[in-house]
Amino acid sequence: MQKLLLYRVLAKYYDLIYSFKNYKKESDELEKLIAKNKKSSGKALLEVACGTAHHLEYLKNNFSCMGIDLNQSILNVAKAKIKNVVFKKADMINFDLKKQFDVITCLFSSIGYVKTYENLEKTIKNFAKHLKTGGVVIIEPWLTKEYYALDKPHMTIYEDKDLKIARLNTSKVKDGVSVMDMHYLIAERGKDVKHFVDRHELGLFEVDKTLAIMKKAGLKAKFIKSGLMKNRGLYVGVKE
Numbered sequence: 001m002q003k004l005l006l007y008r009v010l011a012k013y014y015d016l017i018y019s020f021k022n023y024k025k026e027s028d029e030l031e032k033l034i035a036k037n038k039k040s041s042g043k044a045l046l047e048v049a050c051g052t053a054h055h056l057e058y059l060k061n062n063f064s065c066m067g068i069d070l071n072q073s074i075l076n077v078a079k080a081k082i083k084n085v086v087f088k089k090a091d092m093i094n095f096d097l098k099k100q101f102d103v104i105t106c107l108f109s110s111i112g113y114v115k116t117y118e119n120l121e122k123t124i125k126n127f128a129k130h131l132k133t134g135g136v137v138i139i140e141p142w143l144t145k146e147y148y149a150l151d152k153p154h155m156t157i158y159e160d161k162d163l164k165i166a167r168l169n170t171s172k173v174k175d176g177v178s179v180m181d182m183h184y185l186i187a188e189r190g191k192d193v194k195h196f197v198d199r200h201e202l203g204l205f206e207v208d209k210t211l212a213i214m215k216k217a218g219l220k221a222k223f224i225k226s227g228l229m230k231n232r233g234l235y236v237g238v239k240e
């Protein structure tokens, strides 16, 4: 069973663990993509699975933003950082905000957590329901089977003078779903070293099937291969 400790008890370390990511550069790319594809005239933006809202820190300068996420602990980190954005705890598969947006983003592979095509279809249908006509959805997916390197060891390190974090995992597949047991070792000044094992399971969704699901949901959809991160790409859908 997946635990997702990273978004719960380890949420306070999230921004440190991903400090190698350039959220400012990614947000600039997203804004260009939005400007190129959006047909509606408003500025209402919903970030689904917003995590610590790192993209929203930049997107909020040009959009009226809302963020939703499944985990309250990570939303608390986001709320402590950003004041003029509304945050709400909600599941991307079945949220109902009774509002439509000009832009919906779902980034950094969060969509993979829905795990099955059945859930993917419900989620994308739900995104379409929350979009205005001419509104744009941008989804940064998890890897496809082609790019998911089986049994490959991975390591992420963060360190400053008071805190050292090492995260190691190998990549497995179970019933067509990617499974990663992330081992965290956290050494903090004045505390004992802590060890956590955190399982993450993400669906390996294929491009043609995802595009078909987007089209079925009433979106004019395309896949852009050169996305924000290596080998992930981006889906762009405009509500017709």
Ligand SMILES: C[S@@+](CC[C@H](N)C(=O)[O-])C[C@H]1O[C@@H](n2cnc3c(N)ncnc32)[C@H](O)[C@@H]1O
Residues within 6 Å of the ligand: 007, 048, 049, 050, 051, 052, 053, 054, 055, 068, 069, 070, 071, 074, 090, 091, 092, 093, 106, 107, 108, 109, 110, 113, 114
């Ligand atoms: C890799 S993080 C990405 C966070 C953020 N978008 C970023 O770019 O840093 C994945 C996020 O998806 C959220 N999540 C996982 N399953 C979800 C679901 N069913 N509905 C909403 N959020 C979900 C997690 O809580 C976590 O914050």
